[in-house]
Structure formats: structure tokens, C-alpha cells
Amino acid sequence: MHRLQAFREMRARVPQKAFNWLVSFNSSRCIHSLPFATVNVEEISGSQPAEVHNLVQGKWTGSSKWNTILDPLNGESFIKVAEIDETGIQPFVESLSKCPKHGLHNPFKEPERFVFPNLLYLMLGDVSVKAAHMLSQPKVSDFFTRLIQRVSPKSYQQALGEVFVTRKFLENFCGDQVRFLARSFAVPGNHLGQQSHGFRWPYGPVTIITPFNFPLEIPLLQLMGALYMGNKPVLKVDSKVSIVMEQMLRLLHDCGLPVEDVDFINADGKTMNKLLLEANPRMTLFTGSSRVADKLAVDLKGRIKLEDAGFDWKILGPDVKEVDYIAWVCDQDAYACSGQKCSAQSMLFMHENWSKSSLLRQMNDLAARRKLEDLTVGPVLTVSFLTFFGVVTEYKDNQIPMVLDALERMHAHLTAAVVSNDQLFLQARLAEVIGKSVNGTTYAGLRARTTGAPQNHWFGPAGDPRGAGIGTPEAIKLVWSCHREIIYDFGPLPQKWETPAST
Amino acid sequence: MHRLQAFREMRARVPQKAFNWLVSFNSSRCIHSLPFATVNVEEISGSQPAEVHNLVQGKWTGSSKWNTILDPLNGESFIKVAEIDETGIQPFVESLSKCPKHGLHNPFKEPERFVFPNLLYLMLGDVSVKAAHMLSQPKVSDFFTRLIQRVSPKSYQQALGEVFVTRKFLENFCGDQVRFLARSFAVPGNHLGQQSHGFRWPYGPVTIITPFNFPLEIPLLQLMGALYMGNKPVLKVDSKVSIVMEQMLRLLHDCGLPVEDVDFINADGKTMNKLLLEANPRMTLFTGSSRVADKLAVDLKGRIKLEDAGFDWKILGPDVKEVDYIAWVCDQDAYACSGQKCSAQSMLFMHENWSKSSLLRQMNDLAARRKLEDLTVGPVLTVSFLTFFGVVTEYKDNQIPMVLDALERMHAHLTAAVVSNDQLFLQARLAEVIGKSVNGTTYAGLRARTTGAPQNHWFGPAGDPRGAGIGTPEAIKLVWSCHREIIYDFGPLPQKWETPAST
């Protein structure tokens, strides 16, 4: 059938209002504006403060109480955050309680409310396609990069890195990849008609609490992971930076994410604690300090996954080479992002050979050139701090066992690095250092570092059953789902079965 | 070379004492006695009480304080358990603290102390081969079956079932299957010389606490799982039944398990709590009541996996068929093992069609025939209890949503059963019931039951991030190891790399 004729026939069957609406809906999808955004990133200022809202039960809401965020560069009140206090948590409690324990969706459940012809798994794959594409647009990428910079002083490159990782993560779960996360397995049973099936099951209502240091990557990756597996999350990001995820949620809605599927709350710790106790989410993902983590673990009776602070060490091998590079990586590991990375280098074990090198001086020089203007260091750090570099310890060849003892006595095993390409050292020591340590994400080799949480490999602490990972298929399945086994046992009964005499 | 000649040559090279020892060692491995056993199961009695010892740092020890276990059949003091009190826990604390966080072994670590030519993974595969074979010997199987019966009144068939599952579990981890549990994966990195590897890593020092109802299966499966993954466990079994695992440990030692690799403690809850707080194990597996589970979760700040009580429901579909069989399964689910199974049927939703059937009467009859003599019911239950069958509720066709509401409001989601082969009912309702519930082990079909924890499929609660599984490769890896990622990044550096201007 000719295309124009087809159009006319279709047209005749579509209500006028729907037609108009669709035309306008599609036309507006033009990249020359950012239709999802409610702020203009470059114009946020004391005189034109941005507003951050809450989202609950599908509605964006303000608050009677507005928290004021100061511009880290000039101290102006440049963002107003609608903060929920203890009197306002009821809608959030209600919203969570609407989600049953079996989740928004699971391999056996499809919400009736939807007009989508396809499973939610496919809808979420589509959301990922669209959101990844949005983030690949320079204008959108720049918007989020700059927004991150406005609230979390880091260099453009560092902030862009966060947007890039977020986009790559979304690319990883395009198309059918969300439903592939729900892949189950089955094994023949004991007799004909019996078969056992292992599924990954959602928790239902869950909470995500994330810190200020990665305003986009951490909450977005955990949020999508939670959704992919069928959970309904309420998300709380540190208010200082929550504007980033507030805008990101609007982008996701534009890409098709149902507004009812995620709640978003701005609140202080006390209010959040009350919400947790009243709503009793089935799982809480917390990224932040070990102190709060331990408190939450107690309050929530262990129904928690944690990515808490790391006491992250780095060992420099005996090969003094590529000093420029090593110094630069040390600087990045220690200071980029205001030194507030959970994976920041906390302790440096330096082979004695390095003491004669220019390493420490170069590290000092690099630290010294960090400045507020380009956001390569946040204003919270004083210059005097910059001259001190964590803990630096020298070791001699025969002192590796002492280094290993020190590693064993540390707590919080997030990242680690063994920096060397000296093959004799690596042969003699690498397997030993790896085999006698437990840091969850351990880099080895000349290019080893302690920071870096890309989307392509596991990132998270080890050595703790409460430990969370982020971003990879393994991490998503571990954090956001549990095992459920369904055993079909349709019989038939054994021939001539009769009630056993007694047992 | 001729065999006899070979023998002579060998003989000449072996020290006399070693030769004698080896000859005697091998000769004693004769199935006509149970060389590992220190008790004669049929002769334990008030006049010849058995003794249960503790094992710590490779040595069996008594205690100044002996707890007395009463024969459940006649009330005689027939077992003396050497109980550790708070003053005696120090050796256990020390023993745990000797095991580093990276475990007894891991893919990068092999203990030096061993004379085994092979990795511990292979040694544990060999232990499993030998222990499985031992349990396949009728005399050994009978020994443990009777020992279970002596302390945990259940029928011979039920107790034998425990021994059988234990043996099958051991068969599953013969040969290379332990090292296959340590299978890792790797993915290409971002540039040449970079590659990320995901491992399952042990926790190191861990605790296992198990209840009285399955004296062999639960502790043995969890113990071996912990060992397979490289942990060093201290095991505490309810003192009433700990004699079973005490004897089993001796069997394992005979099969080659190093005596230092597992500690075994008899203690009351208060002492155990103190031990946990002082030794601070990296992970604790607790099987038992929800109340204690929650307390432990708080005490251990969530470093715990739980298999706690289940409020386990069963739904009978509209097809009233095979009443004899259904009644018998209900009786087994409710009463076998003294009604103390964590997976015991707690609530029965019965389609109204069943009300006209003989089901309830038959269930009563079956319960009534249970008697102390054959241990089909434990003495703790009174006959009056037997006439009451948990909670029985009728539902009509249109009331399934109400049933689902009831399921959603329950706590402790261990097992469940949907009993029906009515295909219209199953088609209309099975996916809905599964999709709207979260019980970790859910059976469906005519032969569905709520009890049963075999070695071939996952058994454990769902809906709780603290939930443990038992026995399968998935369960072992989940409970007894965590993810660790090693990223090799040997470079080379990008050509002509130089320190970035600033970022």
C-alpha cells in the first residue's frame, strides 16, 4: 500500500487530540534545547537560585522548608532544596509500602497498569537506550558535567568522566540486556515432572543513600540496577549535590521511565533514619562513611549493602621508572575530587629505591598547582594540607612481610594498588600480596591506581558480607536481587503409591 | 620393572618406622570397625554416658564443666558435653585470630605448612571423595542414622534421609569440583595490558551456628562449604545434638581433613555471644530462630547470613485428588522431625472443595498414629497438640487475591507450596501466586511440599539480603565468599604520555 495512502487511512482512525499531541510530542524531541531540564546550569546563582524538588508517588513536590546550598566557589546561596522533615515523610512511607515484597516486576509478574505491549524488562532496556543516547549528545553531556562541577568542585575532565561512565553503563543495558539480567537456570529433578529453577528475585521497596562525591555516577548506577531487577527505590542523595540526580530523573522520565517507579527525597540524616524505620525497606544500599554504615547496619538489622570508606593502600615496587606518570597518578588518587573519594589513596608503601627519586617532590608540586579556579581542588582543603601526603612509608626488600602484616591489620578493604612492572618483583611478590590481602578492587602493574570506578569491572569492598558492588551485571544481581528457587513437581505419583506404614 | 623387585627397591628407601606406620595405617582402614568413632551408638546410656569434646587449634579438649544431655526417650543422663564457659573462650578467640582475612587458602595462596603436593582445593576434593564413600558404607550410614535418632527423635527413615543428603552433597564436590567452585572470570580491559578478573574470595575466620533439628545435614553442608571456599570456621551446634557433628568431625579427620582447619565448640548462647564479640569473625552463618537472628544481626552489625524460621504456607488447589498422598505429605510437612523443621508447614490455605473430603480427618489420623516408640514424634509434643493442625483456612475461587494479601503480610519467607495438578487452576493462578510471593524455596504441583532441603537445589529464605542458602554451588559461593576484582594494568603507557596541564 502506498505510504501516503496509508497515512491517510491511519489518520482517519486516530482521534484529533491524540494526533495533535503526538505530533507536538515528537517535534519537541529536538536536541537544540534540553526539554527535560528545569535549570540553566550556567545561570544558577545567588540571584537566580535553582530549586530542587522531591518526587513521591509520581508527583514532584516542594516543601515548606527550603534548605540553602552555598556555592562552593563564592559562598552565595545558589540552590534551594525542598527538604522533607519528620512531619513530611508519610507520603514516602506510603509510596514504599505500595510496592509489595515481590517488586514492581519479576519474571512472573507484569504490572497491569501499563499500556506497554512489552515486559518492563524491555521498557527499561529502551529507557537505557534513550538515556545513553541523550548523554552522548554534547549539549546534554556538558549540562551534567557543568552541573556536577557547580556543586562538587572537581575539574571538567573529572566531572566529564562521571558522565561518560554513566553513559557507558546505560549502553551496557540496552535492548535485551535488562531481561538478560533476569536469566534463570533450571536443573532436572529427581523424577519425571520435577525440575528446579533458580531465579534472581527483587526485594520490592528499597532505599538508596549516596554521598556528595560522585553526584551522578553512584546514584544513577545503583538506581538503574535497582529498577532493572524489579525494585522500587526511594533515592536520597546528599542535599549539597542532589540537584544533579533531580535533573537526571527528569531526563529519565523523558526517556520513558514511569514517574511512579522512583521516589526522590531530600532530607537530613535524622529524618532519613525515621523514614527507614517507619517504611522498613527490604534492602538499603548505603554509600558513605563507615560510622554511619555501622549505625545503619544496626538500625536495619543487617538488611543493608554497604560501600563505605576504604583505607586504601598503594605499594610502589622497586623499579623507579616513569616517575612523572606515577607522581601524577598518586596525585589523582589522593586529591582529585577534593580528596573525598572513597577509593582515595590513604597509605603509600614506597620501596626504598624511590626515596632517591623526585617522586615526593613532584607529588608536592602537583598538589600545589591545584587551585580553586579550575576546580581541581575543593575549597574545603587548606593549602597546608596539600603539602602532606597521606601516610608515606618506606620499605626495604626484606620487609614485605611487615607490609603484609600492616595490610592485614587495616579495616575497610575497598581498593589497593601494586605499582610495578619489575617482573622479578612481580613474580616474587605479586601473587603473595594479592593472596594475602582482601581489598575488593585491586589494581596491579605500572598503571595501577587506587581510584577509578568504571562500569566495566566490579567496584566495591571485599571481606565483608555486607559489601556492595556497583555497575556490573554481577554487582547488580548481588546487590539488587536475591536467589529464589521454584521447584515444579507435577508428578505423577509413583505407581501404586500408598501411605507408608509409618515414618 | 618387575613389581616385587620394585617393592624391594622402594622398601630399601623407606625408614623402618615409617614403613611400619604406613602398614598399620592402611591395615586399620577396614570397614569392619568404625575407627573414627569414639562412641558405640547403641550402648550410650545413663550407665555408659557418651562424652562430647571440643576441638580447638587442632586438639580435642574436655572442660571443667560438663553439661548433661537427657535421653529424650527415658530421661536418663546419657551424654556429657564438655561445655566451654566465658572463661574458656580464649583459645577459640586465638585460633580464629590466627586465620587472616584472606583465608586458609585462596586462588593465590597456598599454605606452606602442607606436605600435600596439591592445592588445598584438591585435598578437599579428596576428603569429599573419602567421606562420601564412608557414608555409603551401610555400617557408617547406620551409625549416623542411629546417632541422630538418639538425640533428635525422628524416624529411622527421616534420620537416614539426612545421612543420604549429606552423602550426596559430598559426592557433588568430589575430584575437581571444589576447585571448580573457585572458578574466576576475566574480561579484556580498556587497553592492551589491562584485564579485569573476578574472583570469589574467602572471609577468613568465620562462625557457624546451627540448631538441633538437623544435627548432621545443616552443620556438615555449611561447614564443608565454608572450607571449600577457604574459610576457617568455628562450629557450634546445639549441645543437645552436637555429638553427631563431633563424631562426623572425627570421620572427616580420618578422611584427611587437617585437624587445625575447623574448631568445634560446645557453649551456651551467652558464651557464644561473648566469643563472637571478642573474636569478631568476618562472617557468621546462623540457622535458628528469627529472634536470635535479629539479635545477632545487631550484635554483629549485619556481618551475618541467616536461615531463620519460616512461616511457611501451603495452598491446596481446587482439584481434590490423591487425598491419601496429600494428607500424608501434610503430615510429613507438619510433624516429621517433631514439628521443628524451619520449613514446617505453618498455614494451610485449602480450596473449599477440600472441605467435603476426608483430608482433615486423615491428617488427624496420621498425626494420631505418631508415637514415641518409633520416634515418629518427639516426646516434647503432647497428644492434644496433634489434633490441631497449624492454621487451616478455606478459600473460595474468587478469594485468591485475599490469600495473596495474607501471604504478603507474613514474615519469614522460607518455603511454600502450591499443591495442584488442576491445569486450569495452575494456568490461571500459579504464575500469579509465584509472581506475587517471595518464599525462597517454593514447590508447585501435585507433589509440592513445604519441607525438604536436598543437596541438588537451593534451599533458603528469599526477600532478605541477609538470607543464606545451603548446599548448592550457588549457595556455597553466596554464603561463604565475596567478590574480589583484580585488575592487571601493566601498560605500556600511551606513547609520548606527558603530565596533563592540569585536571
Next chain:
Amino acid sequence: MHRLQAFREMRARVPQKAFNWLVSFNSSRCIHSLPFATVNVEEISGSQPAEVHNLVQGKWTGSSKWNTILDPLNGESFIKVAEIDETGIQPFVESLSKCPKHGLHNPFKEPERFVFPNLLYLMLGDVSVKAAHMLSQPKVSDFFTRLIQRVSPKSYQQALGEVFVTRKFLENFCGDQVRFLARSFAVPGNHLGQQSHGFRWPYGPVTIITPFNFPLEIPLLQLMGALYMGNKPVLKVDSKVSIVMEQMLRLLHDCGLPVEDVDFINADGKTMNKLLLEANPRMTLFTGSSRVADKLAVDLKGRIKLEDAGFDWKILGPDVKEVDYIAWVCDQDAYACSGQKCSAQSMLFMHENWSKSSLLRQMNDLAARRKLEDLTVGPVLTVSFLTFFGVVTEYKDNQIPMVLDALERMHAHLTAAVVSNDQLFLQARLAEVIGKSVNGTTYAGLRARTTGAPQNHWFGPAGDPRGAGIGTPEAIKLVWSCHREIIYDFGPLPQKWETPAST
């Protein structure tokens, strides 16, 4: 009203097809050119014939010999294909021989020629992102849909379906998903320093030969699969439809695929056979007739994977329901795409209950309404053929064993369908029919069909070690890579090792 909510409400009231059309109609105004394309799909005609070139060693080339393709609708010579004859194969042989057996890339190899900072795996992930996005553009999607229609008469909807599946496939391998295909595993060895690693390894130079019926989906999915795993393919598509992949290759180049990585040849069977014998590719994927498949298997000594013709059966169960739907699916299975699908329904086993229904008449009616004008049937079929529907056989309840015997005697086990929602029939018969048949892609249930090769599940024959699959991660790994095991064994030697006396 909120914008997205409004959209959803409208959306619910608009027929799917109208919605798609409107979206495409509106969006198409935004994309002003197809820079990759060398033809204008609507203007190809006898007076403005399109040209199809070959691609070898990175260069598009013509030929001294042009094959003429007739417009299936009006018989005009509307496409000129530059065909390579036996004298022209040398550049292709050379090009293949430049690719070593270890492929263009593998987990240990990265081509030096590349300026990409990243591994080829990432480059191919990027190509997939971009190509998927291109195909999501209505104008591009319409271009390929119409191009398919011009050469392979099928309805717009059917052709669009091919483009849609292709796009979804590309979405599945965005971001890191290509490198995830190269995921390897490792297992601890027998002693410290030994570890075995299992990889999927490319074949190097390979050939892909695909037929006319799916001009885009089959070659594109196989081509990308071959590339993802590290092979260098030469692609030959049936000349009648090769214009589609010729244009698609240009799109891929635009998306970043290096021009040297795929060769593209137009040739007749004899020439192609000569090329195969001279170039001796390590693997050949052939989709087409069983006769040619068997000849190729002999010529290539079995170095081949096949997706050949299927003798595909359908069983209708006893439940005569949804006759309209069943008739329509039968019509689709038998005739859509000119009846030339490899998965077309060849034999219908109809429960006797259906004989009283209107099914056969409806099937005739549906077939009769197919017409050249809308390309719902190709011109090669005569109307008389349309009144005959493959082989239709009735069976009675007790004749299922005879049906199963018939299935066992068939050859070419590609697809099959058991159409029923009658639960008694399914319970009694479905497991039996599945358990006693081997068709590689078997559908069961009311909506079962014999056609359909989506990107989300395996599609391919079973029962033949030469059988190929298409599109899924499993299929890609099976067809386009082989297992390779690397065992690291760095020692050390056993202490005091000395040369054994003799063995």
C-alpha cells in the same frame, strides 16, 4: 495534565500501527540526508538503475561484468550488480590470507595499525551504539525497510520487522557487551603457580554466505557476530538482494567500522566455490538450502556451520479457540515473505476437533487476499498455489504416537510449534512432544508459531553438530569462536626435584 501522563493516555487510545506511523511521519522531518547511502530507494528504476559494488582490501570496486537484477514488481532491470567471476577472486583470496588464524583481535592481541586508544572490543561496541541509533532514526529505518521491499517482496510491516530486529541486536552489543563476549574463565591448577584459563578464540579468515529471504537481518547479525569475536569475514549475499547489505556496510563504515575488516563479494555459486577452495577460510557460515549445505560440507571437509532448510511442523491441540488468530498465524508462518522462510510451516498436524472449525477456510481466505500490490506475496507464487496449504494432516487423540513417529522420520529440524492452551493436552502431551523431538527452535502455547527469528533467543536447527545459531550471545560464541585453553605453569619446581630413575 502532566506531559508524560498525557502521552500515556493518548498512547493507550491509538492503534499501534498508527502510532508507529505518526512517530515516523513526524520524526522524519528532522533528518535531512542519509550521508552513508549511495542510492535513493524510491527512485531506483529501469531508467535510474542502482549499482552494487564489491568491497575488498578496504576499497569499493566495480567489475567488468555487471549482473542485472529485475524489479520483481515490473520486470525492469533496476539494479546492476558488479559480479566477480573466477578471474577476479585473487584480491579476495589475498585479503583473506592477510588475516592470520588468530584473527584480527583476540584477548591477547591488539592490531598495531590502530590509533584507537581502546581495544577493538570497545570500538565494536561503539560501532554498535552508533549503528543501533542510526536504525532507530525513522528515515534510516524507512530506507532499509523500503530497500528490502524493493528486492524481496514482503509487506512493509514484515520488512520493518527485519530492520527492528537488526536494531535490537545492535543494541544488545553496545558499550562493553562486545568485550563481555570475550569473557574467559580460570580454574586453580594442581600446584601453586599453575592455573588454567578457558578463552573463546576467533577463527581468523571466515566466510559468510546468506540467502535472499532476509536480506538484512541474517547477514548483518552473522557479520557482526563474526567481527565481535575477532574474525575477518568475506560476506556474500544472494545478488538479488545484496544491495541491502551493500548499503548497510556503508552505514557501518560511517559508524566507525574499519573498511579493511570486512570484504563483500557478489559472485555466482561456482565462483564462490572456487574462492572457498583457494582461500580456504577457517570457518564458513552458510544459510541456505540443504543440498548446497551438504555439498559445501564435503568441499570444506566439515569446516562449516549451517542454518539450512527446515521441514517445520505445527501441531494444533484439541482446543479449538481463537480461530481467527490461529488462522492468521498459520498464514504468516506459511506465506509471509513469499513462503521462502527457512522456518516456514511445512506440515500441519491438526487435531480432529479442528476439522469442524472454519480454520482451513479462513486460511484460504487469508492466502487469497495476499496480493502483489502490497507485497504481501511475492510474484513467484501463483494463485493456485495459494489454495494449497503445505501438508495438512488430521490426528485423533490416540494418534499422538504416530505423529511423533512422523516427526522422528523427518529431516532438517529447524522450527516447530505446538499450538494449544488446553492444559490437559499440554500436561499429557507437551513434555512428550518436546522430549521426543529435536527441532532447534520450538514454540509451545496458544501463540506458538514456526517463524520468527528475533534477537533475544536462540534461532537455529538442532540435532546436527554442524548446526548454527544466530544473534544471541550463545549463538555468536558457538558459531564464531572456538575454545582455547592457556595453562600457566610457572612453578616453582617441587623442592629437591631430581630426574626420576626412569619412566
Next chain:
Amino acid sequence: MHRLQAFREMRARVPQKAFNWLVSFNSSRCIHSLPFATVNVEEISGSQPAEVHNLVQGKWTGSSKWNTILDPLNGESFIKVAEIDETGIQPFVESLSKCPKHGLHNPFKEPERFVFPNLLYLMLGDVSVKAAHMLSQPKVSDFFTRLIQRVSPKSYQQALGEVFVTRKFLENFCGDQVRFLARSFAVPGNHLGQQSHGFRWPYGPVTIITPFNFPLEIPLLQLMGALYMGNKPVLKVDSKVSIVMEQMLRLLHDCGLPVEDVDFINADGKTMNKLLLEANPRMTLFTGSSRVADKLAVDLKGRIKLEDAGFDWKILGPDVKEVDYIAWVCDQDAYACSGQKCSAQSMLFMHENWSKSSLLRQMNDLAARRKLEDLTVGPVLTVSFLTFFGVVTEYKDNQIPMVLDALERMHAHLTAAVVSNDQLFLQARLAEVIGKSVNGTTYAGLRARTTGAPQNHWFGPAGDPRGAGIGTPEAIKLVWSCHREIIYDFGPLPQKWETPAST
């Protein structure tokens, strides 16, 4: 002193071989007969020749034609093999044809004939348990070791190694591990009620043809793999050594393997070819020469998996160390098992540093000490051959590219070795050599070798789609099953579905 500790201390002081011998010497006193065996291994001789029968349709049969096997040590006719000629193949053809394409069992099919309460998967797990235990008995182990030695001259240690690997393989598939091989996966479909399941499906009637060099390990591992996945094999082992598997089949029957499930034929190549053409097995596993492999590939139209000869190379790195060990491994790789291993070292690339070492002289010395008496070399090799060691080539540091070119030009890529612990060499060259070669089983490191086919890692050629593996779960699934996808699509239909206007 504690018993086990005592054992360990002794153990540490006793040479391995002495230990093994003593264990066997002592234990062997306990097992008084080999009920399965029909021959006495030490008494087979010209005057008391052993007889080898065929097994078909559950019956052991003789033949009118007896082939005579000569004792390789003294030339006596010591074994009579009942050989089937072309007139006798009919029962074998019939037997194969009785097995349908869907196999003896599969996840949906259970043979009715069986009285086993459990699935065949479990029965085969039990057979493995029992057979592994049998082989762990010194008397049984000695029986097969000596039987191998009688027909395939190799040292006791080498023959024992075969028995050991066979036993370990069987241990790997104890208990539930056979059904775990049948593990399937499932993915949610496009709409509610749709789900796709991927299974590994048997081929049904299959053939296994194996050579003389490993009379037990190769046929047993392939045979059990075929059975585990549900196939019915006919097994043909080279008549010179078929007595080993004939006895092994009797052992398996004793362990519970149904006699009808495997046929066993002694025949010459021409007869076997006729059988293959008449019976048309769905899959044939051939281990043997490349010439026969290629002929079979043509005859069977590619329905074949091959483990054919390898042209196996070894590269010695620049580090001249542990010369005794390297020389001994070279000798083992080249000559153990009469130089007839498919994985035997064919070509040695020796870094020039080695030319000054004693390596070549030591290799000559080792070869020279091989002698018929202890079966360390077979009588077919002449002494003069022993002084020549395959092809030995020296290379200089800068000639690695030439070496890689040579590797690329070889055929038959089975095994390879890169022998070095020089980390600079490994860093610079190992990834390159691995990345630019395709040998299926490649060893790297000081202890690298070219021979060795254990049960714990993949062994087989790469670079060929016909390539087979042996023994591991991956190998079994690849060789003995194919992918089958079942898609459940029970609906419901979309609401208000109506026949589309036309498409």
C-alpha cells in the same frame, strides 16, 4: 603423638612412589577378586590368550572371525579379538537406529523401561561414584594399569597416570554433577506468558572411534560424556588395545550401567566406514590421524568432531635454568608412550642461549636409557630414531617474528608450550606468542609441556570448527550436545486482537 599428625610427618619423609606402592601393597590384600573381569592380566599369553568380544543390543557376542593381537614384547599371539566384518554390521545398525534423535534421555524424556525411581541423570551419577571408587581400589587400578601396559607399551607410571585421570574424571561427575550438565537457562520473553529456555540436547545415536595410544582415558572419557548428555554410543577402539575398554565396560555394567546403552565393536576401518554410512549416526567423535579425520569429515558430511594429530611446538626462552628438568620434560613430551601421543612435541624452538647448555646431550641420554624392559619405549621404535629429536631450531632474540611466522604456517593446532620463567622475556613475548597462535591447549611457564590431557582442564585442538575437547564440563557439552531452544508462549492474546487488515 596424634595419629594424623604422625602420619603427616612420616608422609613427608617417604618418597611419593614408595608411598603409593606401600599403600597399594597393603590395601591390595583386602580385595579378593575382580568380579567384573574376564581376564587375568598377568596370565595372558600365547598359551592362554585372552578373548575380546563385541557388545550389541545388550549382549556380548563373539564372531566367526578372530583377529590375533601379538604381544608387543615377545611377538606371541596373546589376544584374540572377535572382529565384525561387513556381513556382521546389521545388528549394530539396528541397535543405533533404535535410538531416536532425541536420545536415550533428555530433560523432558525418561525411558519407560526403567525401574529406577530416579532420572537417568542420577543413575549415571551413581555409576560414576561406583566406578570412581572401583578405580581407587589398588587392585583394580593395578589391573587396568597392567592391562594398558600389556597392549600399549608404556611405563607403569605412565599407564597408572591414565587410570588416575580416568578415576578423577569419574569423581568429577558424581552425585548430581551429571544433571548439573543438563542445566538450562531461561529468559523472560516479550510479553506475559512468553519465556525462552535454552537446553543442551543430545544427538541420539552416535559413534566414538579412538586410537591405540590411550586405551582407557580417551574412550572412557568420551563414552561417559556421550552417555551423560543422553546419547547412545557405539564405541570402536583400535583392536590392538580394545581389550582395555572391553574390560572397562564390564566394570561399568557392574556399577549399574545398563547393558543396552553402549554398543562395542571390533572392526577394521573399511567395515567401520560401512557401518557409519549405513547407520548414519547423528555425530561421530574421531580421535586419530588427520588423514582419516578428513576422509571421515567428507564421508559424514561434516557431522563430526575431531581430535586429530597435532604438530605441536615448544619454545624455550632465553633463561637457561633447571636444565635437568627441562630435558626430562622434553623427553617425556617426545617419547613417553612410544612417541605416539597426539600431543607429542614435534618442533623445538630453542633460544640460542641453550646451545651452550647440556640440554641436547641430556635429551639424548634420557632417550638412550629408554628400553623395552620397563616399557619406557615401545618396540616399534629403533634406537637410531632415539638419537634424533624431532626438529630442533635455534632462534635469536630478534627472530621471534620469524618463529611466529613459522607457527602460523603450521597445521594441526593441538598443543604448544612456551618454556620460560624469564620475566622480561615473558613480559615482552608471552602475550605476543599466545595472541598470535591458536594451539588449543597451550602451556606457559617454567613447567610448560606439550603433553598432558588431565581431566581438570580443556584438552583439544583450536582453530577448527570441527575440533573436539575431552573431559571437562565445557568439552562434554560442546561435543555431545547441541543447543535447543523452547519458547513458551501461552498468551493471552493482546486485548481485542483482531486480524490485521493485511500484511
